[in-house]
Amino acid sequence: MHYPLRDGVPGPPTITASDLRAGRRCEFGLLVEADVRLGRRTAEVVEPDPVRERFGEMGREREADITARLTRQEGAAHDGSDLDHAATLRLLADPTVRLVHQASVRGERFTGRADHLLRDDEGRWIVAETKLARSAHLHALVQVAAYAQALAADGVAVAPFVRLHLGDDSVVDTPLEELTQDLTAVRSRVLEVLDTHLREGHPVVWGDPRWRACLRCDACSAEAAAVGDVGLVAGVHTSPRRLLVAAGVRTVADLAQRTEAVEGLAPESLEAMRSQARLQLIEPTRDQPLAYEVHDPAALRRLPPPSDGDVFFDFEGDPMWREGPEGTWGLEYLFGCLTTEDGERFTPFWAHDRAAEREALVDFVDWVGERRRRWPEMHVYHFADYERAALSRLATRHGVYEEEVSRLLADGVLVDLYAVVKSAVRVGSPSYSIKRLEPLYMGAELRDSDGVTAGGDSILEYQRYRDAVAEGQDALAAERLADLRQYNEYDCLSTLRLRDWLLARVG
Known part of the structure; x- marks a missing residue:
């Protein structure tokens, strides 16, 4: 995301495909990143994840492989990575150009670079992305649809479908009309979240019920650990956590002490969660390094x-x-x-x-x-x-x-x-x-x-x-x-x- 300055004041942000993906996964994490960009908080020092880094390298290698393969198929290609948006549009208007990699894309409050643009036999541009995944996830489809929509708004003739080159070498084409509703919903929600946050003028607060939290990303993990969030209890996933928080049960300690019913949770489920919370609060000792209880001897x-x-x-x-x-x-x-x-x-x-x-x-x-x-x-x-x-x-x-x-x-x-x-x-x-x-x-x-x-x-x-x-x-x-x-x-x-x-x- 990028916040343009107007008289030294940040204006409404321009978003990227990464922001669309982040907003779908975790609105709290998206707003933490926004606060860093706005200077409202410092970036957290995150322990490097070598596996994640290796998958990132593999993704780049995969994109390079597909780029080379498409270039061989077409006989020639243009690298758009150093071109601005206007130069990219001029390139796409040239009828002799058939393949462009890393093409600059710009729409209303949206910017990015499409991995591959391939001209079809009817002169339309197929918008394609390379993904390491072996199936077409919605966030990838929304990303490539956003590129196609932005190009179409610029008057570029785009194909009626978008394409994903997946990690198992399959090629998946999806009609654009099937993605319009999802793209509109994701884009609108991300902009609403970011615009509301910008107007309010203060850092995002953990536990704000307006923003979805995934409980798994680095931002969520850090905040949850700091406050002892009830989502740290084993078995308390997104849905039960929402019900617990609505009932005022916000921390592991709150759950361990809860005696009243919680609307939407069966009594036996609540009892299991309460017992789990109590066990997690027991400090390890030499004699008992990990607390436990056998709750169903018949299963053993x-x-x-x-x-x-x-x-x-x-x-x-x-x-x-x-x-x-x-x-x-x-x-x-x-x-x-x-x-x-x-x-x-x-x-x-x-x-x-x-x-x-x-x-x-x-x-x-x-x-x-x-x-x-x-x-x-x-x-x-x-x-x-x-x-x-x-x-x-x-x-x-x-x-x-x-x-x-x-x-x-x-x-x-x-x-x-x-x-x-x-x-x-x-x-x-x-x-x-x-x-x-x-x-x-x-x-x-x-x-x-x-x-x-x-x-x-x-x-x-x-x-x-x-x-x-x-x-x-x-x-x-x-x-x-x-x-x-x-x-x-x-x-x-x-x-x-x-x-x-x-x-x-x-x-």
Whole structure:
């Protein structure tokens, strides 16, 4: 956004496609950014997110790939990145020009640069954007529709549809008329929010009911943590938070002390949220590093009896991996398995390309099948739904063992411990990730902060491993692979310790 100065006073802002996207996602975050632009607050120092930065790099690489591909197809292209708006319009009026990249776009209180403008056989301009996503999200469609609308208002003949080049190499065309209503609504709301805020002349206040807060962005997270917002309670998402705030329940402490009913919330739901808030307020001690309560012992009793053949399983994957510019995204490069019949033993199935991924799937399913024949009551324990979904996806991707994987799922061989925890136990943490649960049961084995400690770290470490391989740095590559193995093995061990901890609490 840009606030033009009139006699030294900021006037109504000109917005960008990024502002439209930000306004759809979080109006509070949009207004925090506006306050920074207006000098009403200083910008928060945000810890760099290497994964986010890497995805940003990939997005730019993807745009460069599409730019090169379209240029080859057309034989010539014009780079509009250094042209102002008037020069861009003159370029588009030249009938010999067929392709322009980074074209300047300007509409009423709107400005931006369209990734690609391609002239069709009827002389109209197809407005296109490149996105790393593999599906056409509304915010991307609204963005490209805003560019098309602004160009049309300048008298440019635009095609009746807009185009997205997606990360899976699909090309999605959407009629403009299908997007007009959404674009109008988003644009009007963003301008209304920004104009109202400018007139009021003071920084945005957390909790102002006029502005939607996503509770997840950097701006929301900082404010929520500062005031102990009720949205920090696990399970209190946008809708219940709105009902709680309307009833005067604004903080974690408010919820922990609430005894009256809250309109719109079932009594049992309110009780669960109240118990969760109370647990989160309990300070950790050496004897109790994380508060917890078992609220449904029957759910724990449904856990299968232990078997010597049980497997504790965790995938390691790289969503950024791709085999060639037109390959499918994502590689499951490690199927990690911990077993206990001969002591705690880790068995990895590695895959560093698509063919090896297929082989790892076959070897893993065969290995589990052999264990089932030896121990018919064995189970494969994992945490959260990723492992189940990934196995099904891999079987479909490679066209192998689809029936065998379906049978594992139908027979209940896979046991999701996250689902068990959520149904039976409450813990004093705003997150129920396995890393947050580990103080309950890992004891002296609790992981420290050195090395690979989170999923985002593993994604970046695998990229570093691939870079080392490409550069011929074999020792460095081996070191990074060893770190990834250790990280995965720890997750498998954590799954085992969690299973045992849950069984120990069966009443």
